[in-house]
Amino acid sequence: MFGGNPGLPHGADEDTPVFVISVAAQLSGLHAQTLRSYDRHGLVSPGRTAGGGRRYSMRDIALLREVQRLSQEDGVNLSGIKRIIELENQVDALQSRVHELTEELAAAYVAAERAAAAVHASYRKDLVPLQQNTALVVWKPKRR
Numbered sequence: 001m002f003g004g005n006p007g008l009p010h011g012a013d014e015d016t017p018v019f020v021i022s023v024a025a026q027l028s029g030l031h032a033q034t035l036r037s038y039d040r041h042g043l044v045s046p047g048r049t050a051g052g053g054r055r056y057s058m059r060d061i062a063l064l065r066e067v068q069r070l071s072q073e074d075g076v077n078l079s080g081i082k083r084i085i086e087l088e089n090q091v092d093a094l095q096s097r098v099h100e101l102t103e104e105l106a107a108a109y110v111a112a113e114r115a116a117a118a119v120h121a122s123y124r125k126d127l128v129p130l131q132q133n134t135a136l137v138v139w140k141p142k143r144r
Contacts, residue, residue: 015058016057017047017057018057019056020054021054024060030064035064038067039054041078043085044063046060067081
């Protein structure tokens with residue numbers, strides 16, 4: 001019945017919106033009206049059913065808890081919390097992009113090394129042995 005994450009239906013992950021607002025409120029330790037308020041402020045935006053009902057994912061539940069912590073323990077107002085969430089999302093996106101670019105760069109280095117090796121291999125086929133003779137030449141200018 002359950003997938004890899006206890007409490008989630010089979011095939012669901014932490015991003016799958018499965019919890020109705022009453023269950024999400026219970027899991028997050030908040031009142032359902034607080035969840036609606038956070039949604040209106042754009043702090044936690046749950047998925048929606050075809051009929052418009054809210055459905056929360058496990059990631060949403062964790063975010064609800066973090067919003068509450070920032071508000072209650074750290075005294076951050078809702079607009080400050082929204083900015084913090086936006087900046088954290090931006091950092092996550094940038095870190096992901098850096099990871100992608102690092103992988104692309106590593107692949108480009110490998111491709112460049114292979115290309116250089118192929119060029120060097122082709123040179124070796126075209127090389128002709130050259131005898132090396134050494135000679136000493138002494139130059140004596142004529143006197144006038």
